[in-house]
Amino acid sequence: MSYRGRGRGGGYNNNYQNRNTFGHQQQNVDAFVAANAYPIEIVGWxxxxxxxxxxFISRKCRIVVSNYSVDQNTGVLKGYVRNESQANELLNWSGVKFAGQSLRFSKGPSSISNQMGGSAAGAGSTIETITNFLKGRYQPDIKMLNLSGVKQDANLNAQGFFASVSVTSKFFPALMKIASDLKLDVESVDLSNNELSDLQAISSMTQTFPKLKNLSLQGNNLSRTKVFETWKYKLNFLRELILFNNPIVQTTNPTEIQDIKLELMRYFPRLVVLNGEVLRNEPALEANTTSPFGSQALFFQDEDTKNLATNFVTNYLNLWDTNRANLMVLYQNESQFSMQLDTSHPHLIADGNSSSNIDFGNYMPNSRNLTRISSGKARMSKVAVGAEQIYKSFQQLPKTKHNLVEDPTSFSMECYKYAPLNGIVISVHGSFEEAAQPEVSDNSTSQSSRGGRFHSQSRNKKPNLCKKSFDRTFIVLPGPNGSMVVASDLLLIRPFTIDIPWTNSHPPTQPSSQSPSTATSVSGQQQTPNVLQGANPLTAPGAAQLAPAPAPAPPPVAELPPEIKSNLQVPQQELLVKIVMETKLNLQYALMLCEQSQWDYNQSLTNFKNSASSLPREAFL
Known part of the structure; x- marks a missing residue:
């Protein structure tokens, strides 16, 4: 009978085991200290x-700050996190409220040294060496940064930056960090003769110089176009690329050469010149890439938001159709997504569709339509928070195809700045084709009907796939190193309509050239123009209510209520009736519209178009 293992001692040689345990504990302590050695600084605490x-930081940000202390001279709270990734994540939390104040996070002074694997004491010389190197290689007159043959630089070699593979791999990220801090205005970068076989080591360049126009990778070891996958959708302004003396362009096969050109043009949407050869018409390309939505009327607050929003939406819809998993880099722990279904809007059947083909079964379980859901718990359960929940929601929606390239005029967009969060609000309107059933099905509807008379027949039935119209609103915030973060994502699904209000195929009715006092019909026989054709009838509650049946005729001037007539002059009374006829607003709201528009006919119509979608149903006849 063996007694080995009985009792807490577990047998003999306890002293040896204790020594072993102590050694392991010491190793664990050393490993912990080494793993928590990226410095950060906190103010506002x-x-x-x-x-x-x-x-608070541990609970709120889910990041542990260790070995913290307070600098008695500056009052700055200093500590360490595990790595640069955690430090970058804390930077995104700058502004979070703690004890009535806003916390501000920044990387510690020895961050560059840590990236290079050096000590805090050597941080100053490391930063100074790289700074001097950048200043010597930067040509401000042509906005060019010459990084050719970096490994042959005598000063960098003397400092041991290329002494080992591990240190060499950390050099370029540190170089880009300092270049970002120097705020160099760079349009061209020369990376020739750097022995590059891929772009992993220099991937951070796209964050430091996102608007780079000219790039030379001449004399490296790039052999496949797949290496540019790292930069896909990131260098959206790259105009010229030089790849001479790389294996990738040393083929003589015309088919392979053409495939390489097409692949690079897909990676870089504004690429015009490759190795001195013009690939496409630059003016036409600029017109298309500047406004991928065609020539329809759009709204952008300024040129910067226009460029940012059009690039964002174009790339987003492409990934939404092809690979939604790649979109998750845009969503963080507090990002929110919700989808709502609105079947009440009128729609026109087209393209051989019939009302029986319109099926919303794939959307109904997750719809957060607040007019249909009154329970607070149910409302909150249908909001996806964080990247994991959001991706799960994405998987429960059908696969789609947005014909933005083939039919850009069927889409419209508005974009304006959102000052409270230093972000922008982007609203997109259009339609899409359902290409396939969702990757993950939501069984809540079938479970709720379990036991019903027809359950066995219908539980495996797939909803019909057809065209749908949509409205989608993003709140986009600036992220670290020039990236973007989606804070809020609201998706509205509605029946497909062939009526596209923002195109010339459905022009708005022009107002009469006569003055309001002479153009008003008092007999009620004048045909009412549909001014909503100039806006989006699918976003106006009044249009949804009035579509099934014609609206009641508005009263002529003689029949206006006495309390209204007594306060208005005759031209104002006539204008009020005209506005009622054209907007289908009731008297109360039409009167408010006229007053707020200073009794100006054209201004009244403009204000109505801008606010129609936000008016309650009771505002209309």
Whole structure:
């Protein structure tokens, strides 16, 4: 009978085991210290104690700050996190409220040294060496940064930057970090003769110089176009690319050469010149890439938001159709997504569709239509928070095809700045084709009907796939290193309509050239123009209510209520009736519209178009 293992000692040689345990514990301590050696600094914490602040960061940001202390001279709270990724994540939390104040996070002064694997004491010389190198290689007159043959630079070699593979791999990210801090205005970069076989080591360049126009990779070891996958959808302004003396362009097969050109043009949407050869018509390309939505009327607050929003939406819809998993880099822990279904809007059947083909079964389980859901718990359960939940929601929606390239005029967009969060709001309207059933099905509807008379017949039935119209609103915030973060994503699905209000095929009715006082019909026989054709009838509650049946005729001037007539002059009374006829607003709201528009006919119509979608149903006849 063996007694080995009985009792807490587990047998003999306890002293040896204790020594072994102590050795392992010491190794664990050393490993922990090494793994938590990326410095960060925190200001704005003084509303409470430093320990309370560190605990708050752990709970709120899910990041542990270790070995923290307070600088008695500056009052800055200093500590360490595991790696640069956690430090970057904390930077995104700058502004979070703690004890009545806003916390501000920044990387510690020895961050560059840590990236290079050096000590804090060598941080100053490391930063100074790289800074001097950048200043010597930068040509501000032509906005060019010459990074050719970096490994042959005598000063960098003297500092040991290329002494080992691990240190060499960290050099370029550190170089880009300092270049970003120097705020160099760069349009061209020369990376020739750097022995590059892929772009992983220099991937951070797209964040430092996102608007780069000219790039030379001459004399490297790039052998496949697949290496550019790292930069896909990131260098959206790249105009010229030089790849001479790389294996990738040393083929003589015309088919392979053409495939390489097409692949590179897909990676870089504004690429015009490759190795000195013009690939496509630049003016036409600029017109298409500047406004991928065609020539229809759009709204952008300024040129910067226009460029940012059009690039964002174009790339987003492409990935939404092809690979939604790649979109998850845009969503963070507090990002929100919700989808709502609105079947109440009128729609026109087209393209051989019939009303029986319109099926919303794939959307009904997750719809957060607040006019249909009154329970607070149910409302909250249909909001996806964080990248994991959002991706799950994406998988439960049908696969789609947005014909943005083939039919850009069927889409419209508005974009304006959102000052409270230093972001922008992007609203997109259009239609899509359902290409396939969802990757993940939601069984809630079938489970709720389990046991019903027809359950066995219908539980495996797939909803019909057909065209749908949509409205989607993003709140987009700036992320670290020039990236973008989607804070809020609202998707509205509605029946497909062939009526596209923002195109010339359905022009708005022009107002009469006569003055309001002479153009008003008092007999009620004048045909009412549909001014909503100039806006989007699918977003106006009044249009949805009035579509099934003609609206009641508005009263002529003689029949206006006495309390209204007594306060208005005759031209104002006539204008009020005209506005009622054209907008189908009731008297109360039509009167408010006229007053707020200073009794100007054209201004009244403009204000109505801008606010029609936000008016309640009771505002209309």
């Amino acid at each position: 003084n509303g409470a104690s430093s320990s309370d602040c560190i605990s």
